[in-house]
Amino acid sequence: MTKRIALAGAPELYQAMANLQAEVNKAGANAGLDPKLLELVKMRASQINGCAYCLDMHARDALELGESPRRLFVLDGWRETDLFTEQEQAALALAEAMTKLPVTQAVPDDVYEEATRVLTEDQYRAVAWEVIAINSWNRMTITSHTPLPKRDA
Structure with missing residues (x-):
């Protein structure tokens, strides 16, 4: 794999992304969302985008929050x-x-209507901002070929 310029090498821009993520986390907590739900959202978007770095990180984070390995195994389905x-x-x-x-050019009405039926406005906003944030993180790590951190397992 070709070595790439690490986009995280721009500390002021990386910090802006980290600040955005912190605000998204705060919005989710303030809206009463279970942190495990937000980890599932991060995992699902990262599966679609093929971001191994984010999948590794958020699977670990979800497990630490008490998420079931079984649910992570079948998340794609x-x-x-x-x-x-x-x-x-x-x-x-x-x-x-x-x-x-980029493919569909829209969030289908039925998806929006179901989301706004079961999520409050603040919860909907928090989930939507989480999707925006994780897609940005995915693009940063994929573009940079960010390697997985060293771990025992």
Whole structure:
């Protein structure tokens, strides 16, 4: 793999992204969203984008929050299971639609309507901003070929 310029090498821009993420995390907490739901959203968008670095990070973070390994294993097929709550399903559908905007050019009305049915306005905003943030992180790490951190397992 060709070595790439690390976009994180611009500390002021990286810090701006980190500040955005901190605000998104705060918005999710203030809206009463389970942090595990937001980790699932990050995982699903990262699966679609093929971001190994973010998948590794957010799988670890989700497990540390008490997420079930089984749910992480089947996340790509979440529609085929009954393992996810109505709220999680709506957030995952929104994450998929927003992540695929370059192809679809829209968030379908049915996805929006279901998300706004089961999420409050503040929760909807927090999920949407989480999708925006993780897609930005994915693009940064994929473009830079950011290697996975060294771990035992």
